[in-house]
Amino acid sequence: xxxxxxxxxxxxxxxxxxxxxxxxxxxxxxxxxxxxxxxxxxxxxxxxxxxxxxxxxxxxxxxxxxxxxxxxxxxxxxxxxxxxxxxxxxxxxxxxxxxxxxxxxxxxxxxxxxxxxxxxxxxxxxxxxxxxxxxxxxxxxxxxxxxxxxxxxxxxxxxxxxxxxxxxxxxxxxxxxxxxxxxxxxxxxxxxxxxxxxxxxxxxxxxxxxxxxxxxxxxxxxxxxx
Numbered sequence: 001x002x003x004x005x006x007x008x009x010x011x012x013x014x015x016x017x018x019x020x021x022x023x024x025x026x027x028x029x030x031x032x033x034x035x036x037x038x039x040x041x042x043x044x045x046x047x048x049x050x051x052x053x054x055x056x057x058x059x060x061x062x063x064x065x066x067x068x069x070x071x072x073x074x075x076x077x078x079x080x081x082x083x084x085x086x087x088x089x090x091x092x093x094x095x096x097x098x099x100x101x102x103x104x105x106x107x108x109x110x111x112x113x114x115x116x117x118x119x120x121x122x123x124x125x126x127x128x129x130x131x132x133x134x135x136x137x138x139x140x141x142x143x144x145x146x147x148x149x150x151x152x153x154x155x156x157x158x159x160x161x162x163x164x165x166x167x168x169x170x171x172x173x174x175x176x177x178x179x180x181x182x183x184x185x186x187x188x189x190x191x192x193x194x195x196x197x198x199x200x201x202x203x204x205x206x207x208x209x210x211x212x213x214x215x216x217x218x219x220x221x222x223x224x225x226x
Contacts, residue, residue, distance in 0.1 A: 031056065034113040034201075044201040046169035047213065048113055051191055051199070054173065055108045058192060062102035066174055070095055083167050089181035098178045098188065108194040116151035116223040117200025121214040123147050124162075125204040132207040136160055144216060148200075156219030157195045161187045164209035172213050195219050 034040055034048035054061045072079045076091040088094065124147060127138045136144055144160040166172040176187040190196065200216035 031110065033110055037113040037115070037118075039115050039118055040113060040201055041203065043169055044118075044203055045113075047172065047201050047203075047215065048111065048199060050170050050173040051215075052110050054102075054177070054191060055111060057107060058102040058105035062099045065170060066095060066102070066177065067099055069174070080171055083171065086165075086175075094178050094180045098185075101185070101188065102177070105192055108192060109197065111196060111199050111217075114198040114200050114218070114221050114223075116221055117148060117154075117198060117216045117218060118202060119151050119200070120144070120147040121160075121200040121202035121216045123150070124214050125202040125212060128212060129204045129206055134162070134164060134208075136162065148216060148218070148221070152221050152223040154218040154221050157193070157217070158219075159190045159193070159196065159217040161190050161215040161217075163187075163213045163215075164206055164211070166211060166213070190215075190217060193217070 031052040032045070032049050033052060034045040037045060037048075040048070069078070069080070070092055072081070073088075073092040073095070076088050078086040078088050080086060123142070124136075124138055124144075127140070128134065131139050133139065138147065145154075145158060148154050148158060161176055163172050163176055166175060173191070176191065179185040179187050196217040196219065198218055198221055201214070203211065203213045206212040
């Protein structure tokens with residue numbers, strides 16, 4: 001069976017001052033910023049780790065993890081190791097374009113997990129895991145902005161990547177980076193955006209695509225006090 005994986009993105013600007021609640025630490029070797037985030041699953045922590053590997057060394061990430069997949073294409077079908085074949089729109093050309101882009105990209109700061117943004121992401125996963133819908137608008141007409149604001153205040157920028165389908169954390173990140181069929185490669189831009197300092201992560205089942213992953217991003221986030 002050939003699977004179809006889709007991904008969706010959203011990016012919003014808001015004027016404001018970045019809160020000092022989150023301070024980045026870019027020391028090499030400290031990529032696992034979600035290690036102690038007990039509100040995340042092991043898989044969700046792996047997504048944060050993969051993004052930090054990417055952000056701190058885009059060129060190396062492309063060379064080590066993405067370039068070897070070129071030989072896994074047959075026409076427009078990608079045979080990702082350990083998963084069902086994936087029908088792509090662009091074939092290997094999108095992968096090659098991704099590699100070129102990442103080799104030109106500059107490293108950016110580490111990204112850190114946020115409990116509040118993760119709760120916002122979880123709300124959306126819980127919603128669509130039942131409804132089977134896709135996209136950024138929830139069944140209650142909520143947006144990433146309104147879901148985040150249930151749990152606190154975001155500053156400067158906010159964005160959201162959503163992926164449907166995929167079995168492994170690295171695979172999910174790679175599919176978002178390749179961004180097959182997505183004009184402007186917005187998922188790639190989001191994950192390499194230096195203005196995004198924190199992320200909220202949630203994963204779950206999806207009745208159509210099997211799995212889904214929501215990644216919310218912001219410049220900073222101050223959680224509501226209870």
